[in-house]
Amino acid sequence: MTTFLWIIVVLISLSILGFVYRLVKGPSTPDRVIALDAIGVGLITLIGLISILFDTVFFLEVILLLAVLSFIGTVAFSKFTEKGEIIQRDRNS
Amino acid sequence: MSLIFAIFLPIIIALVIPFLFKKVSNIHTGWFVLLVPLALVFFYGAYIPSVMDGNTYIEEFSWIPSLDISLVSYIDGLSLLFSLLITGIGALVVLYSIFYLDKEKEKLGNFYVYLLLFMSAMLGVVQSDHLISLYFFWELTSISSFLLIGYWYTKDRSRFGALKSMMITVFGGLMMLGGFVLLGIMGKTFSIRELIDQAPILAGHEFFVWALVLVLIGAFTKSAQFPFYIWLPDAMEAPTPVSAYLHSATMVKAGLYLVARFTPLFALSEVWVWLVTGVGLLTLFWGSVFAVKQTDLKAILAFSTVSQLGLIMSLLGIGSISYHVTGNLMTTFTIATFAAIFHLMNHATFKGSLFMIAGIVDHETGTRDIRKLGGLMSLMPISFTIAMIGSFSMAGIPLFNGFLSKEMFLDATLSLQHFNVHSLESWWILFPIVAWIASVFTFVYSLYFVFHTFLGKHKPELLPKKAHEAPWGMLVSPSILATLVVVIFFVPNYFSTMFIKPAVAAIQPLAYQVPADIGFKIKAWHGFDSPALYMTLGVFLIGFILYKTIEKWTPVYERIPAKMSLNRFYDGLMNLSDKGANRLSSSYMTGSIRSYLLYMFAALIILLALTMWIKDAFVMDLTYLAPIKFFEVLISIVLIISTLTILITKSRVTAIIALGAVGYTVALFYIIFKAPDLALTQLVIETVSVALFLGAFYHLPKMNKYENRKLDHRFRLNNFLIALGVGIMVTLIAIASHSQKLVKSISEYYKETVYSEAGGGNIVNVILVDYRGFDTLFEISVLTIASLGIIGMITVRLSKKKGDRKVEDK
Numbered sequence: 001m002t003t004f005l006w007i008i009v010v011l012i013s014l015s016i017l018g019f020v021y022r023l024v025k026g027p028s029t030p031d032r033v034i035a036l037d038a039i040g041v042g043l044i045t046l047i048g049l050i051s052i053l054f055d056t057v058f059f060l061e062v063i064l065l066l067a068v069l070s071f072i073g074t075v076a077f078s079k080f081t082e083k084g085e086i087i088q089r090d091r092n093s
Numbered sequence: 094m095s096l097i098f099a100i101f102l103p104i105i106i107a108l109v110i111p112f113l114f115k116k117v118s119n120i121h122t123g124w125f126v127l128l129v130p131l132a133l134v135f136f137y138g139a140y141i142p143s144v145m146d147g148n149t150y151i152e153e154f155s156w157i158p159s160l161d162i163s164l165v166s167y168i169d170g171l172s173l174l175f176s177l178l179i180t181g182i183g184a185l186v187v188l189y190s191i192f193y194l195d196k197e198k199e200k201l202g203n204f205y206v207y208l209l210l211f212m213s214a215m216l217g218v219v220q221s222d223h224l225i226s227l228y229f230f231w232e233l234t235s236i237s238s239f240l241l242i243g244y245w246y247t248k249d250r251s252r253f254g255a256l257k258s259m260m261i262t263v264f265g266g267l268m269m270l271g272g273f274v275l276l277g278i279m280g281k282t283f284s285i286r287e288l289i290d291q292a293p294i295l296a297g298h299e300f301f302v303w304a305l306v307l308v309l310i311g312a313f314t315k316s317a318q319f320p321f322y323i324w325l326p327d328a329m330e331a332p333t334p335v336s337a338y339l340h341s342a343t344m345v346k347a348g349l350y351l352v353a354r355f356t357p358l359f360a361l362s363e364v365w366v367w368l369v370t371g372v373g374l375l376t377l378f379w380g381s382v383f384a385v386k387q388t389d390l391k392a393i394l395a396f397s398t399v400s401q402l403g404l405i406m407s408l409l410g411i412g413s414i415s416y417h418v419t420g421n422l423m424t425t426f427t428i429a430t431f432a433a434i435f436h437l438m439n440h441a442t443f444k445g446s447l448f449m450i451a452g453i454v455d456h457e458t459g460t461r462d463i464r465k466l467g468g469l470m471s472l473m474p475i476s477f478t479i480a481m482i483g484s485f486s487m488a489g490i491p492l493f494n495g496f497l498s499k500e501m502f503l504d505a506t507l508s509l510q511h512f513n514v515h516s517l518e519s520w521w522i523l524f525p526i527v528a529w530i531a532s533v534f535t536f537v538y539s540l541y542f543v544f545h546t547f548l549g550k551h552k553p554e555l556l557p558k559k560a561h562e563a564p565w566g567m568l569v570s571p572s573i574l575a576t577l578v579v580v581i582f583f584v585p586n587y588f589s590t591m592f593i594k595p596a597v598a599a600i601q602p603l604a605y606q607v608p609a610d611i612g613f614k615i616k617a618w619h620g621f622d623s624p625a626l627y628m629t630l631g632v633f634l635i636g637f638i639l640y641k642t643i644e645k646w647t648p649v650y651e652r653i654p655a656k657m658s659l660n661r662f663y664d665g666l667m668n669l670s671d672k673g674a675n676r677l678s679s680s681y682m683t684g685s686i687r688s689y690l691l692y693m694f695a696a697l698i699i700l701l702a703l704t705m706w707i708k709d710a711f712v713m714d715l716t717y718l719a720p721i722k723f724f725e726v727l728i729s730i731v732l733i734i735s736t737l738t739i740l741i742t743k744s745r746v747t748a749i750i751a752l753g754a755v756g757y758t759v760a761l762f763y764i765i766f767k768a769p770d771l772a773l774t775q776l777v778i779e780t781v782s783v784a785l786f787l788g789a790f791y792h793l794p795k796m797n798k799y800e801n802r803k804l805d806h807r808f809r810l811n812n813f814l815i816a817l818g819v820g821i822m823v824t825l826i827a828i829a830s831h832s833q834k835l836v837k838s839i840s841e842y843y844k845e846t847v848y849s850e851a852g853g854g855n856i857v858n859v860i861l862v863d864y865r866g867f868d869t870l871f872e873i874s875v876l877t878i879a880s881l882g883i884i885g886m887i888t889v890r891l892s893k894k895k896g897d898r899k900v901e902d903k
Contacts, residue, residue: 006724009724010723010724010727013724013727013728013731014727016731017727017730017731020731020734020735020754023735023738023750023751023754024734024735024738024742024747024751026747029746032746032747032750033750036750036753036754039754039757040757043757043760043761046761047761047764050764050765054767056767058769059764059769059772061769061773062760062764062769062772062773062776065773065776065777066776069776069777069780072780073753073780073783073784076784076787077787080787
């Protein structure tokens with residue numbers, strides 16, 4: 001069981017490495033944003049696996065937080081790439 | 094307490110002088126001031142009979158007892174002579190200044206406050222037995238002299254002269270302080286008398302010669318010796334009473350006083366003898382040669398003062414030889430000390446009167462330029478008589494006191510032949526020759542001074558004013574001094590027993606116990622076998638010939654290149670330090686943060702590396718290391734790749750995203766190292782900061798603008814090296830500090846007590862809010878300040894945008 005989990009950890013780490021490659025290389029900004037989002041998902045999985053391996057429940061909060069942040073981050077990036085700013089403000093008012 | 098009080102009396106009176114000047118406007122303020130030196134003359138005069146018998150007086154006022162600093166007033170022959178000179182000539186100068194300075198036009202309040210300040214300072218210098226208080230008064234003379242030279246502060250030349258004299262004398266003063274401190278370290282006392290008592294022990298100390306040289310630099314700068322004499326001619330921009338008082342009779346003799354006072358201590362070293370004698374003779378020669386060149390009356394007198402001070406200095410040097418010889422020779426050389434003190438007194442009398450006459454001529458004709466003056470004899474007969482007495486005395490002509498001391502001086506230089514150390518026998522002859530040539534020049538400029546001013550053709554068209562005799566009040570002081578010049582010639586031994594022998598006994602305590610032991614008598618006639626007689630005759634003869642042909646040979650001076658001048662050197666030095674410092678600071682203070690960071694990081698590397706190397710601090714110990722897991726290696730690789738991406742990317746967005754990746758990877762590290770709280774915080778903060786970076790990024794100009802100009806991401810080797818160095822250095826330190834853990838961690842205590850003592854389960858949070866809540870409090874403050882600061886910056890920026898500048902400027 002433990003060996004199996006470790007193998008998955010390694011596989012997911014490798015996939016994160018792949019995402020990092022996309023992050024570095026990625027010809028356009030959306031590529032990088034998606035890579036970052038995927039890294040976030042990968043991290044969530046990793047932390048879940050590690051929690052099982054370490055036999056602890058303290059990291060479950062981190063998983064939740066990471067999911068929220070990953071979502072917010074991706075949305076913010078998307079908005080940024082689309083409109084050029086994250087929080088719109090009408091300065092004329 | 095009366096002696097200490099007497100020193101401070103002038104300062105105390107100086108406090109009320111401005112009020113008198115403001116309130117009592119119909120009486121010249123000088124009349125009130127005159128009472129001070131007069132009272133002090135009588136006060137110190139009362140000590141004469143007792144000091145003649147060899148008594149000394151001492152009074153101590155504890156100033157800073159814990160540091161063993163006190164004001165000690167010590168009266169012996171030497172300090173009494175100087176005190177009488179200071180107060181006596183001070184009284185005459187104040188009297189003269191009453192008529193010299195106009196009641197309406199001049200700021201008399203300032204003048205007399207400075208003058209009284211100076212008088213106190215000078216009395217303090219000559220009476221102090223404590224080195225630190227001596228230095229204190231010494232600097233006070235420098236400061237008051239600075240104020241007096243710059244008295245007419247609206248004139249550029251006055252300010253220049255004041256600054257120059259300040260720079261040079263304060264430089265010397267600081268050197269002297271260094272010497273004093275060395276003396277204090279060597280002798281474990283600051284008392285001059287106690288230091289002199291242990292002179293033979295001190296003479297072997299390694300600091301002895303250093304202390305000697307430093308103290309001598311102080312004395313040489315103050316007494317305008319070569320090469321520090323250059324401030325004195327420029328100090329002639331002061332009002333004439335000041336020149337007469339400070340720059341001929343008192344302050345410039347402070348250096349001589351210092352040399353005389355320290356002779357019993359330092360004369361044990363031959364360095365002292367040769368430095369004092371050699372520099373004195375050089376100054377004598379140099380000053381007398383250049384005095385002839387001057388065309389300003391006061392400049393002639395300034396150079397003549399320099400040269401006469403050199404004469405006295407060299408005599409003090411010859412006198413200190415007596416510490417190196419025994420028997421009859423000792424007496425031969427102590428006569429030099431006698432001559433020094435005698436000439437010091439004589440010089441104060443005749444030079445004071447000459448300065449006053451120069452002031453009178455200036456006052457009554459409107460010019461001091463000797464080329465415009467002439468034929469004043471019939472218009473100003475009294476001034477002429479006084480000037481003639483003074484000049485003839487300066488030249489060393491019989492019937493005036495200068496003759497006596499000049500003969501003794503020539504005798505003293507001849508006596509050097511008896512001192513045969515360091516194979517001196519062949520070149521001792523140099524000293525009398527130099528002294529003789531200097532005497533010839535002294536003769537020439539003395540005659541030049543008096544005859545070119547008062548004889549010859551009167552040139553009224555060149556003079557700004559119509560020349561006439563001075564008012565009686567101005568003539569009183571120089572007349573008294575001129576009378577003294579003549580009286581001293583006829584009854585020298587009377588003055589000698591009263592003033593000079595006690596002073597000599599103070600300088601030569603080994604040779605004489607009490608002043609009465611000095612059997613020496615001053616004689617005007619030494620008989621035909623005296624070599625000094627023929628030297629004097631030679632001086633008169635050659636001097637007279639040179640004077641008669643003065644027009645023919647003075648053009649020689651024009652040939653001396655201006656580059657040789659020491660003033661040029663001083664100006665160059667000031668320029669160099671000014672411009673050089675400017676250039677130096679502008680060379681490294683570029684204003685660019687990049688270069689400052691370079692300096693800081695370079696310094697960091699060098700200091701850390703040096704410390705590590707010198708202390709041999711690098712240790713690598715593998716015992717405490719945990720096993721490395723594959724997973725950790727993987728995350729590390731991700732971290733390194735992300736970091737490298739930040740460094741090499743050309744796009745800002747990439748850099749920001751890579752930075753976010755770094756932050757998230759660090760969070761992952763926190764997780765595998767079992768720090769859930771840190772991981773939570775790290776994730777949130779990282780996200781927020783990435784968002785902030787993006788927000789800031791929006792307002793920045795496009796990066797490719799820089800890329801085109803190849804400005805931003807150029808590879809700089811030194812930046813690379815320094816970054817590499819910092820990284821390696823920090824890594825090394827981390828390894829070394831991990832390898833030598835000297836004490837056990839205290840975290841065991843937290844683990845045990847987190848629930849029992851603090852009632853919590855989360856150890857990190859309990860530490861943050863319970864065990865070490867203070868840190869948290871101030872972290873909260875930091876965040877508050879940061880947010881308030883951001884609000885402030887944004888609103889200020891907004892109000893600027895609205896064009897609300899007026900509100901902002903307030």
